[in-house]
Amino acid sequence: xxxxxxxxxxxxxxxxxxxxxxxxxxxxxxxxxxxxxxxxxxxxxxxxxxxxxxxxxxxxxxxxxxxxxxxxxxxxxxxxxxxxxxxxxxxxxxxxxxxxxxxxxxxxxxxxxxxxxxxxxxxxxxxxxxxxxxxxxxxxxxxxxxxxxxxxxxxxxxxxxxxxxxxxxxxxxxxxxxxxxxxxxxxxxxxxxxxxxxxxxxxxxxxxxxxxxxxxxxxxxxxxxxxxxxxxxxxxxxxxxxxxxxxxxxxxxxxxxxxxxxxxxxxxxxxxxxxxxxxxxxxxxxxxxxxxxxxxxxxxxxxxxxxxxxxxxxxxxxxxxxxxxxxxxxxxxxxxxxxxxxxxxxxxxxxxxxxxxxxxxxxxxxxxxxxxxxxxxxxxxxxxxxxxxxxxxxxxxxxxxxxxxxxxxxxxxxxxxxxxxxxxxxxxxxxxxxxxxxxxxxxxxxxxxxxxxxxxxxxxxxxxxxxxxxxxxxxxxxxxxxxxxxxxxxxxxxxxxxxxxxxxxxxxxxxxxxx
Numbered sequence: 195x196x197x198x199x200x201x202x203x204x205x206x207x208x209x210x211x212x213x214x215x216x217x218x219x220x221x222x223x224x225x226x227x228x229x230x231x232x233x234x235x236x237x238x239x240x241x242x243x244x245x246x247x248x249x250x251x252x253x254x255x256x257x258x259x260x261x262x263x264x265x266x267x268x269x270x271x272x273x274x275x276x277x278x279x280x281x282x283x284x285x286x287x288x289x290x291x292x293x294x295x296x297x298x299x300x301x302x303x304x305x306x307x308x309x310x311x312x313x314x315x316x317x318x319x320x321x322x323x324x325x326x327x328x329x330x331x332x333x334x335x336x337x338x339x340x341x342x343x344x345x346x347x348x349x350x351x352x353x354x355x356x357x358x359x360x361x362x363x364x365x366x367x368x369x370x371x372x373x374x375x376x377x378x379x380x381x382x383x384x385x386x387x388x389x390x391x392x393x394x395x396x397x398x399x400x401x402x403x404x405x406x407x408x409x410x411x412x413x414x415x416x417x418x419x420x421x422x423x424x425x426x427x428x429x430x431x432x433x434x435x436x437x438x439x440x441x442x443x444x445x446x447x448x449x450x451x452x453x454x455x456x457x458x459x460x461x462x463x464x465x466x467x468x469x470x471x472x473x474x475x476x477x478x479x480x481x482x483x484x485x486x487x488x489x490x491x492x493x494x495x496x497x498x499x500x501x502x503x504x505x506x507x508x509x510x511x512x513x514x515x516x517x518x519x520x521x522x523x524x525x526x527x528x529x530x531x532x533x534x535x536x537x538x539x540x541x542x543x544x545x546x547x548x549x550x551x552x553x554x555x556x557x558x559x560x561x562x563x564x565x566x567x568x569x570x571x572x573x574x575x576x577x578x579x580x581x582x583x584x585x586x587x588x589x590x591x592x593x594x595x596x597x598x599x600x601x602x603x604x605x606x607x608x609x610x611x612x613x614x615x616x617x618x619x620x621x622x623x624x625x626x627x628x629x630x631x632x633x634x635x636x637x638x639x640x641x642x643x644x645x646x647x648x649x650x651x652x653x654x655x656x657x658x659x660x661x662x663x664x665x666x667x668x669x670x671x672x673x674x675x676x677x678x679x680x681x682x683x684x685x686x687x688x689x690x691x692x693x694x695x696x697x698x699x700x701x702x703x704x705x706x707x708x709x
Contacts, residue, residue, distance in 0.1 A: 243340035280324035282631030308615030363388035371417035380641035384618035389459035402462035490517035494527035508542030512556035519562035540574025578610035579658025593657035617656035680705035
């Protein structure tokens with residue numbers, strides 16, 4: 195017997211309700227994105243996570259971060275005009291960075307400026323394929339899995355042929371790299387230095403991960419077949435420090451815990467470098483600033499020339515130097531002098547901090563009597579191949595010209611982040627320029643070309659010097675220079691906090707005074 199028409203109406207209403215409910219659930223996330231970020235524009239490319247905006251932008255949207263407004267406007271303009279001087283098929287390159295994580299600080303602005311300067315150079319004379327950038331803000335690493343979500347959004351874009359940046363030395367970065375590698379996207383990291391963060395898990399360095407957290411994946415390597423990095427890894431940094439400062443440090447200052455790969459993978463190399471009995475470790479709590487002062491007091495109790503190896507993030511280094519000066523000023527430091535050795539995060543002291551409290555400590559430390567008088571000295575490894583024009587980096591002037599032409603402050607290049615960012619993108623640019631102009635660029639072509647930069651004859655001409663990679667994707671060749679940080683304004687009017695290079699077998703160099 196046929197059903198009454200009212201039964202069909204009821205059935206139809208149920209179907210509409212179910213479909214509507216499912217559609218509402220599916221649409222909730224895009225709608226939430228529209229309501230929270232993107233400056234009100236009809237786009238779901240950015241969204242709120244952990245109280246900030248993350249996601250993708252091709253400019254001028256700056257994720258609600260005023261410090262990035264200028265550089266994102268520059269990228270927007272360069273994206274819109276990219277094809278004007280290039281006749282080949284276009285390419286899109288992703289840039290991944292954390293704009294807000296406290297371990298990046300204000301240097302993240304310089305990093306993105308370096309990428310924008312690299313894009314400007316790519317689309318200038320000699321351009322083959324016009325290059326557009328899409329910027330991904332990974333957000334704070336501690337919040338809501340935003341970084342991997344942003345990387346996934348980027349990986350799903352079929353036009354992205356490579357990624358520059360990737361992030362900091364962190365377990366989350368390992369997950370981002372593996373996610374991108376699964377989509378066969380080549381990556382050129384500009385700032386990752388920790389052991390394990392290469393294609394082989396740094397097997398050639400024989401690292402020790404026992405001090406690191408248990409739930410980590412980077413001991414097995416990251417981004418297999420697709421990950422490269424232009425920053426010098428910590429193993430070669432420690433060797434460089436040991437060559438310049440061969441005497442065993444009296445103390446090793448390290449944070450508690452093993453969550454930071456930058457520290458937990460470096461410390462075993464320091465013990466190995468100086469051999470003999472284990473070095474004396476002095477720990478502080480990175481979450482409790484007052485413990486840095488306690489550490490300074492312990493160091494000051496030694497009545498001789500003291501050497502401290504500082505294996506922690508540069509965020510707390512200004513606080514340590516200032517605490518040492520306070521101890522001297524108050525007559526509470528018996529050490530006749532204190533030399534602090536740091537790996538590449540020591541470059542952070544060359545940068546104005548966005549956090550007023552940290553900037554106050556940094557500026558006080560660098561202008562303190564003990565630092566300007568040379569009683570407290572800081573030696574660290576460069577993060578970039580160079581921080582100025584030298585015999586081995588003839589492309590430095592082209593980098594500075596592109597940086598200034600984009601409207602960026604040359605004072606920002608002093609911490610090395612802009613240099614490495616420019617060089618990471620330049621590596622992609624060099625690979626793309628080697629591909630036929632009339633053909634669509636494929637991810638696999640870019641990856642194979644980057645993997646071929648393995649000899650001086652095939653090196654990328656970076657601002658920081660020639661760039662070649664070993665079989666694991668690490669930067670090969672000469673390791674980083676070790677430099678002494680000098681008081682601001684003491685080196686011929688350089689527009690940033692100057693350094694002077696330390697040489698093996700020679701005394702610690704003196705800073706130029708009154709120049």
